[in-house]
Amino acid sequence: xxxxxxxxxxxxxxxxxxxxxxxxxxxxxxxxxxxxxxxxxxxxxxxxxxxxxxxxxxxxxxxxxxxxxxxxxxxxxxxxxxxxxxxxxxxxxxxxxxxxxxxxxxxxxxxxxxxxxxxxxxxxxxxxxxxxxxxxxxxx
Ligand SMILES: [Zn+2]
Numbered sequence: 001x002x003x004x005x006x007x008x009x010x011x012x013x014x015x016x017x018x019x020x021x022x023x024x025x026x027x028x029x030x031x032x033x034x035x036x037x038x039x040x041x042x043x044x045x046x047x048x049x050x051x052x053x054x055x056x057x058x059x060x061x062x063x064x065x066x067x068x069x070x071x072x073x074x075x076x077x078x079x080x081x082x083x084x085x086x087x088x089x090x091x092x093x094x095x096x097x098x099x100x101x102x103x104x105x106x107x108x109x110x111x112x113x114x115x116x117x118x119x120x121x122x123x124x125x126x127x128x129x130x131x132x133x134x135x136x137x138x139x140x
């Protein structure tokens with residue numbers, strides 16, 4: 001049996017059965033995996049490190065933003081360098097697009113902090129921020 005538009009989240013098989021139970025539950029006829037489209041399990045995000053719930057991803061992104069601010073504090077200001085460092089640390093959990101978004105948010109927060117304190121760094125960083133944005137618009 002095949003149900004339109006449904007495939008197994010574990011093995012990708014389209015041979016899916018509906019299990020009779022209180023909530024709508026699907027069962028994969030190939031690997032035996034069962035799941036319900038209405039449960040929080042649906043909120044799992046596929047990452048290189050495995051399936052992670054989206055709330056975890058949000059926490060990781062917040063953590064990554066703080067990491068970016070830390071790097072900027074240390075004096076790493078080049079957009080490519082920051083991307084490389086964040087990629088290295090969070091690449092297993094975040095897509096390249098999420099990494100870029102995280103960096104842009106981190107740089108923006110940092111810029112707010114230094115706006116009136118360090119004019120030279122502010123203008124240098126603004127230029128780098130524009131580069132990061134450009135990468136993001138390219139679909140990075
Ligand atoms: Zn399966």
